[in-house]
Amino acid sequence: MNRTHLRKIFLIAGAITGFGFLFYLCLGDGVAFETQGLWASFANLFGILILFSQFILHFIVLLIICGRGKKGTELTLKQNWIIGIYCLIAVIFNIVLILKTTTFSRAEMSVEREWRNSEKYYWEPAISNPEGYPVRVLEGRFFISSWSRNNAFPDIDDKFYDSRWGLGMTTFISQDQGSMVxxxxxxxxxxxxxxxxxxxxxxxxxxxxxxxxxxxxxxxxNHNGVFHRTYDEIIVGLAPGGDVALWVGSNWGNATEVSFYQAQKLDTIVIEPARRQEVREELTRLRKGKDWVEQVHTTDDLIPYDKWRKKYRQPYGWTLQFVKDGVLDNPELEVEFFNGEKFTLIDSTLSQKNFPAQAVPASLFLKCRGEDGKMKREYVVFDEENIYNTFEKLTLSKQEIKVIVTCKINKQGKIEQVTAQNNREEFPLILKKD
Known part of the structure; x- marks a missing residue:
């Protein structure tokens, strides 16, 4: 065999083999071959060995194409064309083979790359329900398209939930799992x-x-002062009629509505008989407890289905202002709204706060430091019927009319009175101390 031909065959076979290996490496770290019936590490090693063993096949095929040849004899035009076509076929075959046998790992790597580039936070899923309207979750899960091998999908505990609107009962997610997208x-x-x-x-x-x-x-x-904080809960609110609210929330007195959805009512037979029996038995046990709260409705007192979707989410333009008998030390006021949202006003002077389009307030929680240095807490709840009737009277159902809610606080940090007014009349609001 002509040495020149052998050298050329060796270089071409090596180039094709090297291209295949370099193409595999260019797919990125984490890409691996998948071979049925073999452990992952052996499968990947086996795939790499196949890539390198191609050299022998290419060398033999090219040797056959070039023939024996004589010293000093050049390859014919036909032989060069055949070698070129063979190289093209071999390169395409390598690409197809590598892509086909690394599909799953490439998909995983793509998701992993997206996960690394996404913003991540520590958060827990939570369920909320209107007081007196308990629910039993049978199955619940948040799905994340970009995930890491170290992260699991956040499941929602399948159990009974008996809370109040906007207050989430969380499913524990270990800090060891890390932040999630x-x-x-x-x-x-x-x-x-x-x-x-x-x-x-x-x-x-x-x-x-x-x-x-x-x-x-x-x-x-906190006791060290003001700092920036983010949410740590994604709360799902389940109301009668299949109305579903979604909030981001936190134990630090802030919650914001993200969206509102409508669920599909299921035929009971869709649920497995064993699960239905499990729910009935568990409910029977819970109803015997003294802390169990469940609304009872009759034909004369129907479930107010649209209340959580429409009434509670109706926005008004209003301002919260304060009249203080003295200077409050380190005050902080948490405002809870009927739509499940919360806002904490951190202001040493408790200056007024404007709400251009916000739901009606449901409660106020005032904290301040007393003369003895101890933290004092005052919590008042608005009477729902009274405050809604008052807002309707003051706005005449017109959104452009602003309502001013005035909170009167005495020297001891107690909320003595709350009134609501427009530019013509003023009404006291009924307060329920808790």
Whole structure:
């Protein structure tokens, strides 16, 4: 065999083999071959050995194409064309083979890369329900398109929930799991106790809005002073009629609504008999407890289905201002709204706060330091019927009319009176001390 031909064959076979290996490396760290029936490490090693063993095949084929040849004899034009076509076929075959046998790992790596580039926060899923309207979650999970091998999908505990609107009962997520990307979708099935029926929700979430809310965060305060904090809960509110609210929330007195959804009512037979029996037995035990609260409705007192979707979320333009008998030391006021949102006013002077379009306030929680240095707490709840009637009277159902809510605080840090007024009349609001 002509040495020149042998050298050329060796270089071409090596170039084809080297291209295959370099193409495999260019796919990125984490890409691996998948071979059925072999452990991952052996499968990947086996795939790499196949890549390198191609050299022998290419060398033999090229040797056959070139023939024996004589010293000083050049390859014919036909032989060069055949070698070129063979090289092209070999390169294409290498690309197809590598892509086909690394599909799963490349998909995983793509998701992993997206996860690394996404903003991540520590958060826990939570369930909320209106007081007296308990629910039993049968299945619940937040789905995240970009995930890490170290992260699991956040599941929602399948149990009974008996809370109040906007207050989430969380499912524990270990800090060891680390921060998570915001969820893309939610799937949830639950039993509504008062309605005695089942609902299912499968919906895409506004991931961008949730991410921006977490990123923006809010100001919080502790004994060391004011600091920036972000949300740590994604709360799902389950109301009668399949109405579903989604909030981002925190134990630091802030919660913001993200969106509102409508779930699908399920035929009872869709639920497995064993699960239905499990729910009934568990409910029977809970109803015997002294702390169990469940609304009872009759034909004359129907469930107010639209209350959580429409009434509670109706926005008004209003301002919260304060009249103080003295200077309050280190005051902080948490405002809770009927739509489940919360806002904490951190202001040493408790100056007024404007709410251009916000739900009606449900309660006020004032904290300040007394003369003895101890923290004093004052919590008042508004009478729902009274405050809604007052807002309707003052606005005449017109959104452009502003309402001024005035909170009168005495020297001891007690809320003595709260009034609501427009530019013509003023009404005292009924307060329920808790």
């Amino acid at each position: 915001m969820p893309d979708s939610l799937r949830l099935t639950w039993y509504s106790v008062v309605e005695d029926c089942y609902y299912k929700l499968q919906v895409s979430l506004d991931k961008e809005k949730i991410t921006q809310l977490f990123k923006k965060g809010f100001e919080a305060k």
